[in-house]
Amino acid sequence: MTRRTHIVGAGIAGLSAALAVTADGNDAVVYEAAPQPGGRCRTLQPVDGFIHDNGTHVLFTANAHAINLLKAIGARGRWFEPEPQGLPLYDGRTGEMQHVGLSPWSWLLPSRRPQGLTLPDLARILRLVFTAKDRPVASLIGNRPIMDSLIEPLTVAVLNTPAAQASSQRLACALRKLLRPGAGRLLVARNGLSEDLIEPAVATLEARGASIVTGQRLRMLLTSHERVIGLALTDRTVMLGPDDRVILALPPYEVQRLLPALPVPTSFEPILNVHYRMPGLANPRFIGFTGTLAQWALIRPTHVSVTVSAADAVVDQNASDVAERIWREVVPALRGLGLDATSGRQPETRVVKEKRATIRQAAEVLPQPPLQPLANLALAGDWLGSLPATIESAVMAGEQAAFILRHARCTRPSVPRDRPLKTEDAA
Ligand SMILES: Cc1cc2nc3c(=O)[nH]c(=O)nc-3n(C[C@H](O)[C@H](O)[C@H](O)COP(=O)(O)OP(=O)(O)OC[C@H]3O[C@@H](n4cnc5c(N)ncnc54)[C@H](O)[C@@H]3O)c2cc1C
Known part of the structure; x- marks a missing residue:
């Protein structure tokens, strides 16, 4: 049977x-x-034609199972590395843009080193990577400049939980994988989550005789x-x-x-995404922010999507106030990339609040x-x-x-x- x-x-x-x-x-x-299929990983397709993902999703080349799944559904080529020269990080306080390598090996090049990184910091990062006891990430690093330039953004991006509470052991699992050469390349879907991940998965399943109801x-x-x-x-x-x-x-x-x-x-943590409908860049770019509410921005040809992870502090605030604040924060960085963006001219905006974006990944x-x-x-x-x-x-x-x-x-x-x-x- x-x-x-x-x-x-x-x-x-x-x-x-x-x-x-x-x-x-x-x-x-x-x-x-x-x-529609896809769950938290989906593209929103409203009738007004402003199509965007619910929130930007990135993969690392270290994510072997996800990469193999992409290969199995014929979609590996749809995910590409927007920032092969290191991740641009825009400091909202100084207006400076710096490039940071995600793989520790890339830090051998001074131009890819996180700001403020010292030898004692490397020792602390090693302690974090090989931590035996689960502790909040921030308690292992201490109050040092790299908290701001590397550890907090990385922790919030990976665990969607602030470093003051986040589990060092969970973060260490991800960091150990990034240690492998070639593992720290950041990938995004070229066109969107549904087109580049969910639809190829569904098509593969249907070709194998499975049905999705x-x-x-x-x-x-x-x-x-x-x-x-x-x-x-x-x-x-x-x-x-x-x-x-x-x-x-x-x-x-x-x-x-x-x-x-x-x-x-x-317990859960929210993620808030703000999408601005505007002419972007033919080749998508991905930039990080420090010293601002905005954390990451993905610039696609037709819109700019800004992510705020671990967004507890703002998720219940008025959406248009938050979107306005974030717009003001990202305008200088967008102008730096050659986009026509001015603080007083905010494009059509959509705010997506995922209140239970992930479980809260605290050190417990x-x-x-x-x-x-x-x-x-x-x-x-x-x-x-x-x-x-x-x-x-x-x-x-x-x-x-x-x-x-x-x-x-x-x-x-x-x-x-x-x-x-x-x-x-x-x-
Ligand atoms: C805004 C945002 C940004 C993110 N960014 C990243 C990132 O950059 N990189 C990354 O790796 N991960 C990211 N994540 C996390 C990632 O989206 C999730 O880890 C992943 O999608 C979880 O998949 P899942 O199948 O476990 O759960 P879900 O996607 O939640 O799937 C569960 C499915 O079950 C359905 N369902 C619920 N109840 C029922 C029911 N009773 N009967 C039938 N169906 C039901 C739901 O509709 C849903 O489709 C992000 C998440 C969010 C929300």
Whole structure:
């Protein structure tokens, strides 16, 4: 009998799980609550034609699983390095632009060194990279100039949590990978997340016979004897075959709603993105900011997207006030790149607030559920495990869930499938 894997959630973790399942020739179907796949990694396509990603996403060449996924879906060539000469960092206090290498090896060149980097700083960074005990990142570095020019921007970009609280061990996982030669190249999608990642993934899945069903929210898991026997979706109930499996590729709060006994992380950090519709640059550029609310700007041909991660302090403020402030901050840097930008002429603007952009990755033990809480069900999602919650961890979690179920002995039901559900099972 055919074994089908039912995957709930068409974010990166769900798509990665489906790709892993179908790579072996197995059957998969993906159910997604939203009208489009992609989850937190998506392009917004409003009717007014101002098309942009929900928020800028970057990958590093160190993200081996994500890069392999791009290759598997034929999309590696769509991700390119906008700043091969080192990341331009604009200091909003002095108006100076500096280039910083992301790989520590590039710091051998004085022109790529983070401002204020000294030998004792290198020793501190090494302590951070090989830290045995989890501590807040800032407590390992101390109050030094590189906090501002390197550590805080890097921590917030990777962990979406301020360095004063962020987990040194999670950051160290990412930094150790950046140590490998060639691993510190920063990549962005040439046209956008949907076109360069989600659509190629969906096309690959469909070519393998898998289907992605959007607009279907999993309302309830139907269970019996520690197995899932059915999925109650928005407008249908799917009953499972005896060999069928389920992967829940969902955010932690959805997992907890469906399986309330499971421990999951409950604190989150927001990311705010402001998109300015204006003529940009044919070849996209990516610049960082220090000393400003703005942290990163991606300049695309038709718009400029500015990111504020760990945005707790501003996420509840009036969106147009925040957008106005950020516009004033980024104008000098945009002018420096040759763009026609003036403080008094703010272009059409859209603000996207992702209030639960990632889990809060503080230096503390985060609640974690078992990866296979029911005999034929595994969990996936960027929040599982101890790596930074990113595209890379979402891809890895999807692959891991597929692996677990492939090798699990999924106990078959000991009662006939047409047995009526017990109400407590179905609740
Ligand atoms: C603004 C922003 C910027 C980011 N920048 C970066 C970056 O630069 N680099 C990086 O690597 N990562 C970045 N991330 C993180 C990255 O987006 C996530 O790690 C990744 O997308 C998580 O994928 P996921 O599949 O685990 O979760 P999600 O994307 O949340 O996917 C879960 C899916 O499940 C669906 N769903 C929820 N409930 C149900 C239900 N009951 N039934 C059916 N479907 C349901 C959701 O609609 C969603 O599609 C960023 C995130 C944000 C928000």
